[in-house]
Amino acid sequence: MKGFKGTRLKGKKPGSGVSGEQTTGNEEKGDKKKLTFDIRQWNHGLHGPRKWAAAAAGGIIIVGGIIFAGNQYVAANTVPYYKVYIKGTEVGALQSEEQLQKLYKNKAQEYAEKYPDVEMVLNTEGVSTKVEKAYKADIDSNVTLNKLDDMLTAYAKGVELVVDGEAIGIVKDTESAKAVLKQVQKQYVPDSDGTTGIQSGARKTSTGTAAAAPKTWLTSVGINEDIDFEPVKADPNKVLTEEEALNTLMKEREEPVTYSVREGDTLSTIASKFEMTAWEIKQKNPGTKEKYLQIGDELKITAPKPPVTVKTVEKVVEQIKIQPERVVRESDELKAGTSKVVRPGQAGLKQMDYRITKENGEVVKEEWLGQQVLKASIPEVVLRGTKVIGQGSGDFAWPVSGASLTSSYGSRWGRMHEGIDMVGSSDVKAADEGRVVFEGQQNGYGNVIIIDHGNGYQTLYGHLSSIGVSAGQTVSKGDSIGVMGNTGRSTGTHLHFEIRKNNTAQNPLTYLR
Secondary structure (H helix, E strand, C coil): CCCCCCCCEECCCCCCCCCCEECCCCCCCCCCCCCCCCHHHHHHHHHHHHHHHHHHHHHHHHHHHHHHHHHHHHCCCCCEEEEEEEEEEEEECCCCCCHHHHHHHHHHHHHHHHHHCEEEEECCCCCCEEEEEEEECCCCCHHHHHHHHHHCEEEEEEEEECCEEEEEEEECHHHHHHHHHHHHHHCCCCCCCCCCCCCCCCCCCCCCCCCCCCCCEEEEEECCCEEEEEEEEEEEEHECCHHHHHHHHHHEEEEEEECCCCCCCHHHHHHCCCCCCCHHHHCCCCCCHHCCCCCCCEEEEEEEEECCEEEEEEEEEEEEEEECEEEEEEEEEEEECCCCEEEECCCCEEEEEEEEEEECEEEEEEEEEEEEEECCHHHEEEEEEECCCCCCCCCCCCCCCEEEEEEECCECCCCEEECEEECCCCCCEEEEEEEEEEEECEEEEEEEEEEEEEEEEEEEEEEEEECCCCCCCCCCCCCCCCCCEECCCCCCCCEEEEEEEECCCCCCCCCCC
């Protein structure tokens, strides 16, 4: 067909189909343009879109691999770190928590070496951390660690000694606090020889009446005040050693106290005892007068007193001689006032038991528990002339019936108690025959009777409510001479009884039967 534009195959008939020539539809006068194709090229041309799809898929895979590799690289270089805060304020960052723990350990060791005598605790309660992540994070841990090193503090674990609600001092632990209190108590506990660290309350006996030194057994020891141990966080420089705490508890401080007047006290002796003046006592106790001062009166004074009061109860066992009884046989052949020993006597031995209560070594209460005869005395037999009336036998009877001892003979609170105090029947009797040489008032003793027995002995009867004899009167042993009372400086109705030999006070317990 003329003018047809296209391609056709020449050479073989159509349908023979293996190879041929392709001509364009534009054929000019004898000018032909031939293109020869291999059938494989034709087939390839027909399948070109697949090749482009494969190429595109391969590109996607390559790009994805690059992105994945990049992400992996970033992830590999993104590291965790730790921000550090103190009480909510950021102070820096650390590469690891191990660095913080190591700092804690080193700092704790530093404080332990600086204060070896106390238990130190590093104060880390306000420190906190928060984990963060960053790509190639540049963390300067040393800067943060140096800041923390300067900011970390520590405290000492301690126990505060509290006495009656008042803080006295801090020691390192409860065991130390208890040890200190034991040391305080030990100051007032009798040693094996019966003595204590403080001797102001020690009991003494008159020379010659004791067969041996008194023996003391501690029956109880305690502290009057309420003691508490309170755990505290303390400045290590304020934690006391046991020795320092002991000195604190033993140190006396001026405090107001109430003093109960005792037998024999005067304003001057009380003032001297507490290193005051009588005028100062009167100023603190308006209306107080020396003349009217009575046993049991309470005075407000300022006295040195340690923070704690150690109360001890002791049993005291004392052996004293028993003077031999004198068996007197009257003889009208001997002049009155003369005597003759027919058989010498021998002294016996008895044991006296007491219970003594002390506060910080000072006797506050004494109780007589009884007596036991260990060795009976052998009486002395004496012949006595009867030509003169009024001479005693030297053998003394108890001046009251059913007598019970309330205070014994010996040193009391820095003074000598020259007799014994007793209660019993109110009827007071002459302990031996003799002549009344005094009856009336005496300072401190109230109503007093003194009998001279004509043989070097005199007896005194004090605090009587009434007197039934007159001076110069001769009395026999057992005669009623007065009534027990509460006159003078007295804590209550009782009899104060003394025996004097050649004007020297004797222990009446060695004579009374």
